[in-house]
Amino acid sequence: MKLSIVVPVLNEEPNLSLLYERLQRVATASADDYEIIFVNDGSTDGSLAAMGRLHERDPRVKCISLSRNFGHQIASTAGLDRASGDAVVLIDADLQDPPEVIAEMVARWRSGAAVVYARRRVRHDESFLKKATAHLFYRLLNRISDVDIPLDTGDFRLIDRRVVQVLRRCRENPRFLRGLVAWAGFRQDAVHYDRAGRHAGQSKYRVGKMFNLAWAAACSFSVVPLQLGFWFGSAAILLSLLLGVVLIVQRFCGVPVEGSSLLACALFLLGGVQLVTLGIASRYVGYILQTVQNRPLYVVESQRGWDDVTEDAATDVTRQPESSQVTAR
Numbered sequence: 001m002k003l004s005i006v007v008p009v010l011n012e013e014p015n016l017s018l019l020y021e022r023l024q025r026v027a028t029a030s031a032d033d034y035e036i037i038f039v040n041d042g043s044t045d046g047s048l049a050a051m052g053r054l055h056e057r058d059p060r061v062k063c064i065s066l067s068r069n070f071g072h073q074i075a076s077t078a079g080l081d082r083a084s085g086d087a088v089v090l091i092d093a094d095l096q097d098p099p100e101v102i103a104e105m106v107a108r109w110r111s112g113a114a115v116v117y118a119r120r121r122v123r124h125d126e127s128f129l130k131k132a133t134a135h136l137f138y139r140l141l142n143r144i145s146d147v148d149i150p151l152d153t154g155d156f157r158l159i160d161r162r163v164v165q166v167l168r169r170c171r172e173n174p175r176f177l178r179g180l181v182a183w184a185g186f187r188q189d190a191v192h193y194d195r196a197g198r199h200a201g202q203s204k205y206r207v208g209k210m211f212n213l214a215w216a217a218a219c220s221f222s223v224v225p226l227q228l229g230f231w232f233g234s235a236a237i238l239l240s241l242l243l244g245v246v247l248i249v250q251r252f253c254g255v256p257v258e259g260s261s262l263l264a265c266a267l268f269l270l271g272g273v274q275l276v277t278l279g280i281a282s283r284y285v286g287y288i289l290q291t292v293q294n295r296p297l298y299v300v301e302s303q304r305g306w307d308d309v310t311e312d313a314a315t316d317v318t319r320q321p322e323s324s325q326v327t328a329r
C-alpha cells in the first residue's frame with residue numbers, strides 16, 4: 001500500500017523538519033511505501049529551501065512550488081493532482097493536526113472506509129471568536145446545503161484514490177474541498193483527535209480569508225442565500241401591510257400620526273434589503289464569471305521529485321484533469 005501525504009505550505013519554515021520527522025515515522029509504520037508532497041503556496045520565508053533540503057535527504061519527499069499564493073484549498077488541490085498513493089492524507093504544516101492520527105486513519109481505510117476525516121474534540125490555542133464562528137457556520141451550512149458536511153472537521157483527512165479521482169474531475173473555483181469530499185460519497189468514517197496549538201508561526205487564515213472560505217462553501221453547496229431576497233421581500237411586504245393597518249386604526253381613533261419618520265424607516269429597511277440581496281446575488285455572479293473564464297486553478301513554477309512530468313505538462317494537468325474512471329480499489 002502506498003500512502004501519499006499532501007502538505008500545503010505558506011511560510012512554515014520552522015515547522016517543516018519536525019513535521020517531516022513525525023510524518024515519516026508514522027508513514028513508515030503504516031504503509032509499505034509513501035511520498036510526502038509539500039506544496040509551496042507562495043512562501044516568502046525559507047520554506048522552499050527547507051523543502052528542497054528534505055527532498056535531497058529523502059527522495060520520497062517531493063515539492064511543488066506555485067508561482068504565487070493561490071490559497072490553501074488550491075494548494076491542497078495541486079498536491080492531490082500529483083499524488084500517486086492508494087490513499088492520500090491532507091494535513092496542515094503547522095503540526096496542529098498530529099501526524100500520529102494518520103495510523104488510525106490508515107487502519108480505518110484498511111477496514112473499508114473510503115474517506116476518514118479527523119473530527120476535533122478540543123481546539124487548543126484558538127480564539128473564542130474563531131471557535132464560536134466556526135461552530136455556528138458549519139451548523140448553518142449543513143442546514144442550507146444538500147450535502148452532509150461533517151461537523152467540527154477541517155481538511156485533515158485520508159482520502160481513497162477513487163475519491164481523489166473524483167476530486168480531480170471537479171475543477172470548480174472557488175473550492176471547498178471538505179464539501180467536495182462529502183459530495184463524492186462512498187463510505188466516510190471519523191476518527192477523533194485533540195487539535196493542538198501551532199508549533200511555530202501564526203495562522204495564515206485571517207478574517208478576510210475565513211470570510212472568503214465561508215462564502216465559497218455557502219455558494220458552492222447551496223442556493224438558499226440566493227433565495228433570501230424572496231424571504232426578506234416577503235417579510236418587508238408583510239411589515240408594510242401591518243404598518244398600514246396600524247396607521248388606519250390610529251386615524252380612526254383620532255390619534256395624530258407622524259408619517260414622514262415611519263416612511264423614512266420603511267425606505268431604509270427596503271433599501272437595505274435590496275442591497276443585501278443584490279450583494280449575495282453578485283457573489284454568485286462573480287463565481288460564475290470565474291467559472292466561465294476557465295483559467296487553470298494554479299500555475300506551477302517548479303517541482304522536484306517527478307522525473308517524468310515536465311513543468312508544462314504539470315500545469316496542463318490543471319486544464320485537462322486526468323480523464324479518470326472511477327475504479328474499484
Ligand code: UDP
Nearest residue numbers: 008009010041071072075092093203204205
Ligand atoms: N496555507 C496555504 N496557503 C494559504 C494559507 C494557508 O498553503 O494561503 C497553509 C498553511 O501553511 C497551513 C495550512 O494551510 O499548512 C492551514 O493554515 P493555517 O494553519 O494558517 O490555518 P488555521 O489552522 O489557522 O485555520
Ligand code: MG
Nearest residue numbers: 092094096203
Ligand atoms: Mg493551523
